[in-house]
Amino acid sequence: MSGFYLLDVPEFAPLAAAALRTGKCREGRKTGCYRFIEFDDELEIERADTGLGEAVWFGCLTAGLDGKIAHFDSRRLSLIATNEPILPHL
Amino acid sequence: MTLSLNHAPLRAALSGVDHTARPTWKLRETVHFYRDIMGLPLVHAITAKGWGREKEQHADFIHFFFDSGEGSTIAFFYYIGTRQPPELVVPRGYMAMANHTAWRVESEADLLSWQKRLEQQGVSVSQSVRHEILESIYFRDPNFYPLEITRRLRDIDRPDATDAELTIDAALELEASGHWTNIEQLWRTKARYVENYCEALQHDSANGGKP
Numbered sequence: 001m002s003g004f005y006l007l008d009v010p011e012f013a014p015l016a017a018a019a020l021r022t023g024k025c026r027e028g029r030k031t032g033c034y035r036f037i038e039f040d041d042e043l044e045i046e047r048a049d050t051g052l053g054e055a056v057w058f059g060c061l062t063a064g065l066d067g068k069i070a071h072f073d074s075r076r077l078s079l080i081a082t083n084e085p086i087l088p089h090l
Numbered sequence: 091m092t093l094s095l096n097h098a099p100l101r102a103a104l105s106g107v108d109h110t111a112r113p114t115w116k117l118r119e120t121v122h123f124y125r126d127i128m129g130l131p132l133v134h135a136i137t138a139k140g141w142g143r144e145k146e147q148h149a150d151f152i153h154f155f156f157d158s159g160e161g162s163t164i165a166f167f168y169y170i171g172t173r174q175p176p177e178l179v180v181p182r183g184y185m186a187m188a189n190h191t192a193w194r195v196e197s198e199a200d201l202l203s204w205q206k207r208l209e210q211q212g213v214s215v216s217q218s219v220r221h222e223i224l225e226s227i228y229f230r231d232p233n234f235y236p237l238e239i240t241r242r243l244r245d246i247d248r249p250d251a252t253d254a255e256l257t258i259d260a261a262l263e264l265e266a267s268g269h270w271t272n273i274e275q276l277w278r279t280k281a282r283y284v285e286n287y288c289e290a291l292q293h294d295s296a297n298g299g300k301p
Contacts, residue, residue: 004277004281005280005281005284007249007250007253008249009222009244009247009249009250010244011222011223011243011244029288031288031291031292032249032252032287032288032291033248033249033252033253034284034287034288053219053220055219055220055221055222056220056221056222059222061277062253062257062277062280063253063280063284064256064277064278064280064281064282064283064284064285065274065277065278065280065281066278066281066285067278068274068278069274086275086278086279087264087267087269087270087275
């Protein structure tokens with residue numbers, strides 16, 4: 001299952017809310033201080049839908065990503081599932 | 091994986107910042123900026139004959155301190171009769187900005203008040219920027235040293251420390267690989283650390299808190 005973790009603190013809550021509003025993901029397990037937002041094949045989030053400033057937006061996957069970044073700029077984040085190794089040249 | 095929460099808890103052996111210090115070759119401009127523009131009281135000055143280190147040819151100097159609140163000071167060394175070495179010229183670019191001083195204020199009103207005060211004094215100040223737990227304004231002193239005034243948006247809590255430990259654990263693994271080039275590699279590696287952390291928590295919970 002692909003997805004991303006979120007530390008359960010106020011500044012990242014808008015990202016989870018925006019992701020869940022896309023209808024392409026769901027709230028997975030919550031363990032301790034971490035939430036997990038699951039998606040199947042791909043997920044696209046617009047920064048405008050999160051209300052996040054760029055400083056938080058560009059660090060919004062800091063709790064961990066199970067997937068791959070297909071696109072990430074100040075306007076849009078696009079994630080896809082992947083089986084690629086993290087360090088492919090090893 | 092090393093569950094960092096098992097590390098010995100940090101003990102508060104320090105009581106905050108006493109002072110930070112940097113060299114200056116602009117005595118008048120530095121005093122004017124910190125004392126007259128920022129309004130930080132000049133509270134202490136040391137004058138000395140080169141620490142007596144003759145082999146080092148240590149210049150005679152003034153070491154002076156401005157009060158920056160809560161018992162902290164920002165200090166400067168002025169080395170008499172010397173020229174600024176090229177390697178101590180503050181470089182342009184974001185990397186050199188990592189070496190900065192950030193002062194704390196208590197409220198958004200205080201932050202905006204500083205922004206307005208500095209602008210009125212002709213200092214170029216950034217718009218306020220909200221980070222995860224901080225909101226800050228940025229500016230430079232006459233030496234081009236980067237300065238920041240910031241306020242906490244929330245307290246740092248236990249989850250922040252847990253998350254920081256897992257971030258650093260993942261980063262150390264990638265650094266040791268010698269092939270780390272981007273943040274996506276860190277985020278993907280960290281997901282494994284967080285997953286292991288969560289599984290350990292669930293295991294402990296299923297065993298009534300017994301490991």
